[in-house]
Amino acid sequence: MDKSREGDQKNNNAYSSIGLKTMATGHKEYSAMDDPDMQCGIGGCRPKCLQFFARMPVFIGVYCFSGLSTSVLAMFVTSQITTLERHFGLTSSQSGFLMSCNDIGFLAMTLFVSYSARRVHIPRALCLSAAIYGLGGLVCALAYVFDPYKMDRLYQTKAQTGNTSMDRHTPICGYKELSFVPYNVSNSTISKNGPECTEGQSISLRPGVSTDYTFWAVTFIAIGMLLQGIAKSPRYPYITTFVDDNVKKTKTAMYIGTVMGIGIFGPAIAFVSGGLFNTIYVTLHDVPIGIRDSRWIGAWWLGFVIYGVIGIALAIPLFFFPRRMKPKTKLDEVLKPSGTGMKQYRGMVSAILRLLRNPIYVCVVLAGNLSLLVLSGTIAYSPKYMETQYTLPTWKANVLLGVIQVSGASIGTVVGGLLTSKLKLRPVTCIKLVIGLKTVAVVLSGTLYFVGCPNPNIVGYNFKLNPQINSTGTGNDTLCGKTCDCMSNGYFPVCGSDNINYYSPCVAGCTREQNQTFGNCLCTSSQNSNVEAGLCEPDCGMLIPYLVLSFAGSLIETMTIMPAFIFQIRSVSEKDKAFAIGMASFFNTLIGWLPGPVIMGQLIDTVCEVWNTSCDRNGSCALYDIVNFRFRFITFRFSMGVLSILIVLLAYFKSRNKTDWSTEERTDMNQNHQEGEKLMTESKQARRECIDP
Secondary structure (H helix, E strand, O other): OHHHHHHHHHHHHHHHHOOOOOOOOOHHHHHHHOOHHHOOOEOOEOOHHHHHHOOHHHHHHHHHHHHHHHHHHHHHHHHOHHHHHHHHOOOHHHHHHHHHHHHHHHHHHHHHHHHOHHHOOHHHHHHHHHHHHHHHHHHHHHHHHOOOOHHHHOEEEEOOEOOOOOOOOOOEOOEOOOEEEEOOOOOOEEEOOEOOEOOOOEEEOOOOEOOOOHHHHHHHHHHHHHHHHHHHOOHHHHHHHHHHHHOOHHHHHHHHHHHHHHHOHHHHHHHHHHHHHOOOEOOOOOOOOOOOOOOOOEOHHHHHHHHHHHHHHHHHHHHHOOOOOOOOOHHHHHHOOOOOHHHHHHHHHHHHHHHHOOHHHHHHHHHHHHHHHHHHHHHHHHHHHHHHHHOOOHHHHHHHHHHHHHHHHHHHHHHHHHHHHHOOOOHHHHHHHHHHHHHHHHHHHHHHHHOOOOOOOEEOOOEOOOOOOOOOOOOHHHHEOOOOOHHHHOOOOEEEOOOOEEOOHHHHOOOEEEOOEEEEEOOOOOOOEEEEEOOOOOOOOOHHHHHHHHHHHHHHHHOOHHHHHHHHHHOOOHHHHHHHHHHHHHHHHHHHHOHHHHHHHHHHHOOEEEEEEEOOEEEEEEEEOHHHHHHHHHHHHHHHHHHHHHHHHHHHHHHOOOOOOHHHOOHHHHHHHHHHHHHHHHHHHHHHHHHOO
8 A cells, every 4th residue: 555655646746747636547537537628518517428529539520520611611602703793793803802801800800819729718619610600601691682683583585676687788687685574574674863874774684784782782791701701710720729739749730631631622512512503593493594694693692501501500519529638737827828908918919029030930921821812812713714714604613623623722731731740740841842842833833824715706796707608698797787786785695506606696697586595697607597695615625734734733732731831830939839820820811811812803804805784884794805814814823823932942941950849849848748647557556556466
């Protein structure tokens, strides 16, 4: 018995030296019996059957589902940009602002929540965050719920034909206007008297043209995106702090890489499901127009409702996880921000100054900012880029982007995390890997200059048919559309059976409409042929090379995420780690995520050739110069990528002689902890010998 007491005393002394409670039981027994902060449950309800789940792999598994749902919701709006522009008549600059509202909400909260990471119950904070995220999705859907014209968008076409005589001296006029007539309603216009319209004029419900409800639709979506941004602010600072404080340092990259890797599948799901929702008409009714028709509007709001509800439901299990998963130490008290109220946040100012004086941290964060500036801008408008560059319907562009490009990014994130964890890369090795991978990714992005299609030839806009083609012998350019004023009635592209594009059915001289086809088109290259709504599919053959290069570029670029992240958090002291993550997120948003969509949206608007207008009211772009679109889109990516590499190189040169990486700061503490566990084992062995000599 004396030997047993001596062992227990050694054990108590060892644990006292590292700030633990005095105890003679094993670590698992202690966590389950003596500390409510290490038990699953709520209040006094902490049944033993739940304590099996109080371990990091289970928490990460549950959080991955919740994080995945919020990741899907965060990216879903990007998959619906073209549809939202067409529904509410938004320019790309306006849609870019909507996506940036997410980041405005994030910026408003991120520094405060990251600085308080060690003062809150992290699993419950993450639960609240995910629930607010889901609520934000539901608020976005209200833009459709309160749309007073949603039922007026059940369009039929009504032919207004002109003189179809084949008299060689009389011009041939086809559809002078496409009237979008609601079912059981005599007309589809909204009476409007005001500064934008003269007395008696009216605004047509043509897709892409703004209405008096557009402002309120933007308001609903902006509020929903702001809520999502506020909810996003605790995610990475809290999850990183929670994992890094409760597992071995060498396993942090593996767990965080898993969270990021699973979460990045969210964009893939968002784009694929967004594409599927776009195959359903916005009102969920059957309409007599096809998906390639420029009047088609997909059911964009449906995804916000579904993923909003799922996000709220998956947040609930996080509430019941414990505050921590290993015993509290004196170091935890040291790392916890001291003071309350304004006194606490004076310490935050000191932390900001310490981080800004760290050149390695500043360089790696700035390089990440530029990478995210490119990522946020390009991924926001990648569906639109693919639609215009390769003449794809919205749903197909979304599905291809989700399956090919975003899947490559998902795989790259997981692979980068596994490499960093399994090879136990030192911080300097991590930054070398980042430099090499970024260089390859930038070279791949440069090759995309040569992977695109020429501008489409459109009769009535930039192309004329051979006058000898028309069988009348008089030349259709002479007879067709000259006095019909077809151009004033709007751009409505159609594709002829001769695979030639026409500005509108009016220009094609069509005099008959049936379902989705316009017939008896007297001004096509072969008379009396039919045309279908939408541009013809180009045969430039560049879509597959683009998808291959995009997959490879996404894979390689995202492999840098985890090594760069580990380099970043190891470049600061242990006490600044959580705040450093939050501050990096702040600047990532301020310099990267926030301006990216706005800059790219404004850039895209500069290459618009034809705008949707009605009664002097502007709306979305109807036709782009796709060659200039490609040049500016790729130049933005390439130039920012090169600048990012140069800054990472500067970070590497600054870090070559650094020795005080934060990964080594807990070495003494870990050794003491191991010594304490060794003494515990000896104590238990002595007790067993005493009981059973």
